[in-house]
Amino acid sequence: MADNNAVTDIKEIKAINKVTFKQRMISYKRRPLSLVMLILVAVAAFLSAAALIFLIVYILVKGVPNLTPDLFAWEYNSDNVSCMPAIINTVIITFLTLLIAVPFGIGAAIYLAEYAKKGNKLVKVIRTMAETLSGIPSIVYGLFGMMCFVTALHWNLSLLAGGFTLAIMVLPTIMRTTEEALLTVPDSYREGSYGLGAGKLRTIIKIILPSAMPGILAGIILAVGRIVGETAALIYTAGSATGTVSGVMDSGRTLAIHMYVLANEGLYTNQAWGTAVVLLVLVFGINTLSAFIAKKLGSKKG
Amino acid sequence: MRINRLKEKAMQGVFFLTAITSIAAVVIICIFLFYNGVPAMAKIGFGEFLGGQQWSPRNVPASYGIFNMIIGSIYVTAGALVIGVPIGILTAVFLARFCPKSLYKVLKPATELLAGIPSIVYGFFGLMVIVPFIREHFGGSGSSLLAASIVLGIMILPTIIGISESALRAVPESYYEGALALGATKERSVFKTILPASKSGVLAGVVLGIGRAIGETMAVVLIEGNQVQIPASLTDGVRTLTANIVLEMGYSTGLHREALIATGVVLFVFILLITLSMQAIKSRSEKHNG
Amino acid sequence: MDKFTIEDMNLYYGKFHALKNVSLNMQENKITAFIGPSGCGKSTLLKSLNRMNDLVEGCKITGSLKLDGEDIYGNMDVNVLRKRVGMVFQKANPFPMSVYDNIAFGPRTHGIKNKKQLDEIVEQSLRDAAIWDELKDRLKKSALGLSGGQQQRLCIARALAVKPEVLLMDEATSALDPISTGKIEELCLKLKKDYTIVMVTHNMQQALRISDYTAFFLLGEMIEYNDTDTIFSSPKEKKTEEYITGRFG
Numbered sequence: 109m110a111d112n113n114a115v116t117d118i119k120e121i122k123a124i125n126k127v128t129f130k131q132r133m134i135s136y137k138r139r140p141l142s143l144v145m146l147i148l149v150a151v152a153a154f155l156s157a158a159a160l161i162f163l164i165v166y167i168l169v170k171g172v173p174n175l176t177p178d179l180f181a182w183e184y185n186s187d188n189v190s191c192m193p194a195i196i197n198t199v200i201i202t203f204l205t206l207l208i209a210v211p212f213g214i215g216a217a218i219y220l221a222e223y224a225k226k227g228n229k230l231v232k233v234i235r236t237m238a239e240t241l242s243g244i245p246s247i248v249y250g251l252f253g254m255m256c257f258v259t260a261l262h263w264n265l266s267l268l269a270g271g272f273t274l275a276i277m278v279l280p281t282i283m284r285t286t287e288e289a290l291l292t293v294p295d296s297y298r299e300g301s302y303g304l305g306a307g308k309l310r311t312i313i314k315i316i317l318p319s320a321m322p323g324i325l326a327g328i329i330l331a332v333g334r335i336v337g338e339t340a341a342l343i344y345t346a347g348s349a350t351g352t353v354s355g356v357m358d359s360g361r362t363l364a365i366h367m368y369v370l371a372n373e374g375l376y377t378n379q380a381w382g383t384a385v386v387l388l389v390l391v392f393g394i395n396t397l398s399a400f401i402a403k404k405l406g407s408k409k410g
Numbered sequence: 411m412r413i414n415r416l417k418e419k420a421m422q423g424v425f426f427l428t429a430i431t432s433i434a435a436v437v438i439i440c441i442f443l444f445y446n447g448v449p450a451m452a453k454i455g456f457g458e459f460l461g462g463q464q465w466s467p468r469n470v471p472a473s474y475g476i477f478n479m480i481i482g483s484i485y486v487t488a489g490a491l492v493i494g495v496p497i498g499i500l501t502a503v504f505l506a507r508f509c510p511k512s513l514y515k516v517l518k519p520a521t522e523l524l525a526g527i528p529s530i531v532y533g534f535f536g537l538m539v540i541v542p543f544i545r546e547h548f549g550g551s552g553s554s555l556l557a558a559s560i561v562l563g564i565m566i567l568p569t570i571i572g573i574s575e576s577a578l579r580a581v582p583e584s585y586y587e588g589a590l591a592l593g594a595t596k597e598r599s600v601f602k603t604i605l606p607a608s609k610s611g612v613l614a615g616v617v618l619g620i621g622r623a624i625g626e627t628m629a630v631v632l633i634e635g636n637q638v639q640i641p642a643s644l645t646d647g648v649r650t651l652t653a654n655i656v657l658e659m660g661y662s663t664g665l666h667r668e669a670l671i672a673t674g675v676v677l678f679v680f681i682l683l684i685t686l687s688m689q690a691i692k693s694r695s696e697k698h699n700g
Numbered sequence: 701m702d703k704f705t706i707e708d709m710n711l712y713y714g715k716f717h718a719l720k721n722v723s724l725n726m727q728e729n730k731i732t733a734f735i736g737p738s739g740c741g742k743s744t745l746l747k748s749l750n751r752m753n754d755l756v757e758g759c760k761i762t763g764s765l766k767l768d769g770e771d772i773y774g775n776m777d778v779n780v781l782r783k784r785v786g787m788v789f790q791k792a793n794p795f796p797m798s799v800y801d802n803i804a805f806g807p808r809t810h811g812i813k814n815k816k817q818l819d820e821i822v823e824q825s826l827r828d829a830a831i832w833d834e835l836k837d838r839l840k841k842s843a844l845g846l847s848g849g850q851q852q853r854l855c856i857a858r859a860l861a862v863k864p865e866v867l868l869m870d871e872a873t874s875a876l877d878p879i880s881t882g883k884i885e886e887l888c889l890k891l892k893k894d895y896t897i898v899m900v901t902h903n904m905q906q907a908l909r910i911s912d913y914t915a916f917f918l919l920g921e922m923i924e925y926n927d928t929d930t931i932f933s934s935p936k937e938k939k940t941e942e943y944i945t946g947r948f949g
Contacts, residue, residue: 121712123760124773125753134777135595142597149508149597152500156571157517159564160524163535170538215428223422224429236689237432243618243685244439244678245625247652251674254659255442276435283432307414309421337528340627340652344659364530371534371632381538384531395526399519584793588855591752592806592862593783602805607796 164388171385174378179386184350189379191386193352194366197267200353201346201362202335204271205278210328212275213282214317220283221290222312242280246341249277253345265359270346277341278331285327289320322401329398337391339364363387447675450474450668459672465638467658467666474669476676478638482648483624483680485641486634489559490566490623495616497563498570499605502612505571506578507600525568533629536561541633550645553635558648561629566619573618577611578604610695614688621684625677627652651677703728703866703896704749709763711744713756718744720920722763726913731888731897733911733928735904736943740917742900746868749898750785751778767866783810786864790871792851794843794858799835802843802854806862821861829857830887849880856887867891869899873906885910904944908932916940 136143178188216234224231253273263269293316301311317324347359348369361369367387370380451459454474462475501521509517536557545552581604589599605612635647636657649657655670655677662670704726711719719741726732734742747753748761751772765772772781783806794802803822812818822839826832831853835846843854852872859867869888873881888897888910901907907914908928915925916937924931924940935941 121710121760121762123762124764125748125751125759125761127754127778131775131778134775135779138777139595139598139779142595145597145601146508149500149504152497153504153509153517155497156501156524156567157520159567160520163527163532163564166539167531167535212428212431215425216431219422219425219429223425230430234429234432237436239689240436240682240685241432243621243681243688245621245627245652245681247625247627247655248439248443248674248678248681251655251659251671252439252442255446255671256438260442276439279432279435307418309418333526337526337530339528339530340656343656364528367530367534368628371530371537377538380534384534387528387531391526391528392523395523399522582793584789584791585795587752587755587789588793588795588858589805589809590755591750591782591787591789592809592858593779593781594805594809595779598809602809603795 167381167384167388171381171383174382175385176382179379179382182352189370189376191363191366191379191383193350194361194363194383195386196352197346197360198336198362198364200356200360201267201271201274201342202332204267204356205274205335206328206331208272208275209278209282209331213279213327214286214324216279216283217286217290218312218317221287222308222316238280238283241276242284244277246277246338249273249341250344252276253341258345263357265345265347265349266357267346267353267360268356270342270362271356273341273345274335274338277338278334281331281334282327285330286320286324289323289327290316292323293319322404326398326402329394329401333391333394333398336362336394337364337387338362339368343368363390443671443675443678446668447672450665450672451675453665454669454672459669460676463640465654467662467669472666474665476651476654476669476673478640479649479651479654479673480676481640482634483650483652483677485555485648486558486562486630486650487620487623489555489644490562491616491620493559493563494566494570494619494623498567498615498619499574499612501567502571502574502578502615503600503605506575507596507604521568521571524564525572529565529626529629532561532565533632536629536633544645548645551635551647552645553633553647554645555634555641555648556644558630558634558650559644561633562623562626565626565629566622569619569622570615573615574608574612577608577615580611581607610691614691614695617684617688617691621681621688624650624680624684625652627656631656651680701728702726703768704898705764705766705769706745707764709745709748709761709765711741711748711753711762712758712760714758718920719748722922724915724922724925726896726898728896729892729894730912731892731899731910732913732915733907734898734900734915734917735902735907736917736923738902739919741920742915742917743870745917746870746898746900748772749866749868750782750787752782752787754778783862784864785866785868786859786862787868788852788855788859788870788872791875792848792855794846794851794854796842796844798840799843799846799854800839802858803861806858810862825857825861826854828860828891829853830883830890831857847880849876849883852876852880853884853887856884860891864895866896866898869897871900871902874902881906904932916943918943 179190180192181188181190182192184190184193220231253269257263257269257272258265297315297319298311301315342362342365348361348365349359350361353360364387367380367383370376370383459474459476461477462473463477464473464475466473505514505518540557540560541552544554544557585603585607586599589603630650631653634653636649636653637647638649641648651673654673659670702725707723709719709722722745734745736742748765753759770776795805800822803825804818807818807821823832826835831850834850846854873884885906891897911928914928914931916923918939924935924937931940932944935944
């Protein structure tokens with residue numbers, strides 16, 4: 109069918125309605141305040157971006173030359189100031205934390221998204237409390253962990269005490285992201301499963317959780333990012349012992365604590381720069397991974 | 411069949427139990443903090459503790475007044491707001507209304523990246539770069555209220571930008587079009603209709619930023635000098651509540667230790683007040699829109 | 701006298717050819733109505749008259765559009781254009797502020813700061829929009845609390861407050877009840893003494909009741925344009941006749 113109105117090439121049309129620079133200037137000339145606002149807004153955005161770029165570039169420039177093999181030696185001593193034991197401790201404490209927080213976080217989210225009735229008073233309380241938890245500063249978590257796990261439960265300064273403290277800290281993050289992921293699962297999936305005679309539990313485990321998995325994973329990885337970067341909640345729970353731990357009841361410093369000690373002592377500035385690079389790369393890598401997974405989920409839905 | 415139903419019921423119970431962990435956690439945290447902190451306050455005397463300007467745990471008799479630290483926390487937070495709020499809100503306006511799409515794809519993740527940087531890295535950067543800069547250009551030791559304000563100002567940027575931007579985007583486009591159709595410039599339309607209409611969301615972002623700033627520990631402890639005093643100028647040192655805890659907890663015993671926990675209680679109460687006002691803002695804006 | 705002169709105008713949204721070779725002149729101090737089934741391009745044409753189409757991404761216009769002989773898309777200050785050519789939207793869009801501040805928004809935008817002067821403008825605009833008596837006691841109250849009909853008349857008053865020459869009305873009564881619609885129609889007839897009105901409507905009875913000229917659009921083309929009585933009593937085109945007798949659309 110020949111459409112005689114079809115345009116052969118839309119790009120070749122010379123539109124008269126393009127807002128030209130000259131037209132803009134005519135407008136701004138009479139209203140300088142608008143131009144000032146435009147400039148202010150652009151400058152603010154530039155400053156925000158510049159802060160980030162300056163920070164990252166500075167740390168990379170100072171830190172990358174210090175990424176020597178010594179910095180990654182298996183054993184820590186005061187000559188090499190290796191951050192390897194701290195990296196290993198970080199991995200251990202991350203797993204410990206997730207082991208505790210993930211089941212609770214996902215379970216709570218399942219309850220909120222699948223079982224709780226809308227407008228339920230208790231649900232409101234749970235949400236308020238989760239929000240309160242996410243507002244508590246890490247140093248207060250640290251204090252609490254010290255009083256509860258280290259002192260009252262006699263776990264002493266240990267990775268276990270640190271892990272439990274962090275678990276409470278990241279619980280709201282995992283709860284919230286999981287619940288959001290569960291809510292994006294279309295109701296038709298649930299109905300389809302019930303239609304086949306599956307019970308609620310089976311529907312949740314076999315249908316809903318798998319299709320919400322990318323969102324849940326993105327949330328967990330986000331929590332990992334927080335764990336890896338955390339300092340204040342760990343100083344008085346996991347402690348700052350050097351060296352690799354032999355068990356979860358040992359005290360051990362994570363990478364972020366290691367960095368704090370180095371910065372505080374002021375003796376190993378070069379190594380501290382190097383450690384900062386390692387920490388930054390880790391945290392950015394983790395966050396990027398989380399964003400990537402979340403994006404994949406989004407594109408699958410769209 | 412019956413086993414199945416039992417299993418269903420049992421798992422529902424389990425999910426319910428996990429759901430109330432957050433309530434339990436808040437309650438337990440409150441109990442531990444108040445049980446350990448409040449008796450110390452009573453022992454020291456509430457007035458003396460909150461209003462006393464003398465903090466010298468090693469004196470005989472020791473004195474435990476955290477007034478200077480409360481003021482310190484407020485000053486540092488205010489300083490962070492002076493830097494972070496205008497830049498944050500204007501950046502959010504840029505992102506929501508002025509940013510070309512191609513630039514947005516870079517700028518938006520960049521502001522989110524800012525939130526991912528661990529506070530200890532901010533602290534170290536402040537210690538190595540900002541503190542020497544202040545020492546050379548403004549005098550003093552460099553470790554100061556100013557240094558802490560700058561670093562915290564940057565740290566609260568992503569919070570303010572993120573929440574303000576989504577608040578700005580939630581404003582109906584019809585306000586903007588209405589203003590344009592009256593002959594207002596794009597800038598005037600944005601600043602006179604969209605920004606005012608999003609004010610409760612923007613305010614929520616600022617309040618959340620206050621919460622972050624007041625609770626921040628590791629970034630400030632390295633760069634604020636930590637002198638127990640009310641700073642007379644921007645280049646003077648200052649000690650926040652958070653820094654007080656982290657600095658002395660390591661070697662404290664007895665009443666000193668309890669006084670530090672009580673410091674944590676005061677901080678905790680501050681944060682609770684902020685969370686409450688946050689929820690008040692939220693429910694008010696929901697009522698407004700509903 | 702011709703207020704608008706449009707020649708060989710074409711408009712594209714991306715690849716969609718939304719208006720095809722439209723040419724028409726609209727007269728001063730008259731009401732011109734655009735009618736046609738939805739998607740025919742009538743609103744698009746309306747929005748081209750005050751450059752509100754600039755907000756639409758991928759919108760391209762060719763041809764020439766003139767206001768009092770002056771090129772709308774030339775070096776005319778777009779903010780001045782929109783001050784001269786006011787607009788009332790399909791859905792009432794008062795700002796979330798007081799009645800007074802809504803009306804004063806335009807004058808303030810154009811530099812009037814004097815309180816007394818603003819008071820006068822607010823009162824006069826509300827009077828012109830025949831809503832002064834209803835609102836004079838609640839000037840400080842939020843405009844969002846008004847009824848739909850009141851909100852729309854407030855928006856008309858807001859548009860009048862900047863002293864425009866033209867009023868564009870984009871299906872301004874489509875969301876309103878018959879009583880409010882009647883009030884606004886009455887208002888239009890009163891306003892045409894001082895203003896040129898161009899309205900888009902899907903309500904043929906409305907066009908018949910109040911407009912002086914009517915243009916009928918179909919699939920981006922202007923099929924017929926004539927004085928309203930002729931269009932409705934003896935249309936020249938078959939498609940126009942089919943439309944106004946309700947055989948499609």
